[in-house]
Amino acid sequence: MASTRPQPAWLANSVLYQIYPQTFADGNGDGIGDLAGATEKLDHLAWLGVDAVWFSPLFASPFADAGYDVADYLSVAPRYGTNEDLAAFVDAARSRGIRVLLDLVAGHTSDQHPWFREWVDDPADGRYIWNERVGTPAGIWCPVPGRRGGYYQLNFYPCQPALNFGYARQDPGQPWRDPVDAEGPRANRQALRDVMAHWFDLGISGFRVDMAASLVKDDPGHVETARLWAEMREWLDREHPDRALLSEWGDPAVAVPAGFHADFFLHFGRPGLRSLWHTGVGTYDPSWTDTDRYFFDPEGSGGVDTFLREWRRATDAIGVGGGHVALPTSNHDYARLVTGPRTAPMARAAFAFVATWPSLPTIYYGDEIGMRYVEGLPDREGSLLQTTQDRTGSRTPMQWEPGPGAGFSTAPEADFYLPLDPSPERPDVATQRADEGSLLHLVRRLLALRHATPALQPEGSLEVLTEDYPFVYVRGGTHLVVVNPRREPAAATLPSGWDGARGLEVEGVRLDGGRAEASGFSYGIFERP
Structure with a gap:
């Protein structure tokens, strides 16, 4: 069923790129990333094929939770620069065809606000x-x-008091429960619109909304929270129809019908993302009882059936043209693509999948070169929640070049926001730019292929041929994708018509005699003859 809500035309074929500003690029030499540094790296993003950048919070903050404790929604934090620096970044990005999205912490503020x-x-x-x-x-x-x-x-840490958007259910024994239409909740809904409009006027193309499901309290099924976001979407469609809202909800089947243009598959909540990437290293919750299998497992434990179940649930609820599922390689809260037993060469098959699946690909900074999750780092600004919730290793400085400092900053490494990956074999952008066979060049080619091929974009049809190793599917009726992310070879029988298909990006896959033969850690994208 098609959605009647308008959609920003630019979003459907966008590749998103998440920047964690503290550790992306330092332009003033103080050891902390900033907008000046990020502006200097825009040519890298344009060369890579990125369409939209999403910054983790840039707003003024005491940084008890790395900026997710906002003290002023209308001002850039001085560590990153000024509002004028953000405007300059937006202009420079626009000149390269790149849009900019900000992180909106909608459900709580800092206790310093x-x-x-x-x-x-x-x-x-x-x-x-x-x-x-x-x-x-x-x-x-x-x-x-x-x-x-x-x-x-509070919503998360004690320094993050929950904004009052009301309670879905009233209780005479708890008189503090305001209904959702009380004066305080109405004022907060208006404040959200005011904040978004302020940044839209300065050229921001949208927001990723943090903890989007947390606003209305005691809300079974998130019914009232969904109504709140539907109200926001009506305003957005009326006043700012070219802008987009993406949610940190982790359940696209609920979030997108509620009003978001896209929602991320995430590590928490439903198991769609975990069934792809989870290795048990980094962020892990003992309540996750479904993580004994993950498809991109070198030993081939399986799990693509779980992913497909979650995908079908989401897309059936969203409907044709109703919005998108965003599929991240990782994020600031979750272990990187290269983590635990999964090495950078093994990530090549993962990128072939992300670039050809009918979702919104979201690349976490550094994943395009195979930066790894670094274990055993110190807590910084709330990054270490507990021993099983260690987010620090996913937030290390971007590795731009070989040698001391890795091109991240001119400051002494002891002054860096977080330590660099200490491995002598750490990857970097400059080295991989010089190597046509590198992961970086592969990612660039895959993104270019996606942009040039309507069949590989979200509107292209999807036919799943196998739910095992290798994972085989057809996009748009014209392009066959084979992915085998395990160590052992695998083979699958194909329907007729694929022998002699032209290989577009192939590593270790052969089509012959009505079969796809895939070596370990292989992938292939083929066009029907």
Whole structure:
């Protein structure tokens, strides 16, 4: 069923690229990445074939949670530069055909935000969730530091008080539960629109919304939260129809019908992403009972059936033309593509899959050269939640060139935001640019092929031929993709018509006699003769 909501034309064939600003590129030599440094690297992104950049939070913050604790939604944090520097980045990106998206932390602020500082001393202010007498359960309620007294509800860390978007269900025993149409929740919805409009006016093309499902509390099935985002989408379609909203929800079957243009498959919640990439290294939750198999496993434990189940659930709910599922290689909260037993050469098959699947590919900075998840690093700005939730290793400085500093910064390495990967074999952009056989060049060719081939874009049809090793599917009726990400060879019987197909990007796959023969860690993209 087709969606009646308008869609930004630019989004459907976009390749997204996530920049973690602290560690992407340092332009002023203080050891922390910034907008000046990122601007200097735009030619790399244009050369690679990126269509849109998504920055993790750039807003003013005390950085207790690496910027996800916002103290001012309308100002760039001084460590990154100024609002003028962001405007210059947007202009420079636009001149290269690249759009810019910002991270919007919609459900909470920092406890240093002026809204919160005013709220703690003004009992009539309803912007945050207040409970005058009960401070339990522990970890959800924190004492209010001002004359208001009582407790405020947090969203993540204690420094992140939850903004009040109301409760879906009322309870006479909990009088602090405002309905979703109370004055405080209405004011916060308007504030979100005001923040987005401010940045749209400065050329921002959209937002990735952090913790998008967290806004309305005690909301079974996220019914009221979905209504809130549907209201936002109506406003967006009316006032800013060329802008996009992407959500950190982790359930596209719910988030996209609610109003988002796209939602990410994520490591938490449903198992779609974990069934592809999870190795048990880095971010891991003991509650995940479905991670004994993952398809891009060197030993071939399986799991593509789980991914396909989640994919079909999402796309059936979204409908044709209704929006997109964004498929990331990794992100700032989850272990990189190259992690644990999966090496950079093994990631080649993974990129062949990401570039040909009918989703929105999202490349996490550095994955295009095979940067690895680095274990055993110190906590920095809340990156280490617990021993099984270590996000630090996915946030190390981008490796631009060989040698000391890796081209990330001119500061002494001891002053870097996080240590560099200490491996003497760490990859870098300059070395791989000089090597046509490198992962970087492969990724560039794959993205160019996707852009040039409508059959490989989201609108192209999908026919899955096998749900095993090798994974074989047809895009647009004209292009065959074979992916074997395990060590052992694999083979599959093909329908007639593929013998003699032209190889477009092939490594270790042969079509012959109605069969696809795939060596270990191989991939092939073929065009029907």
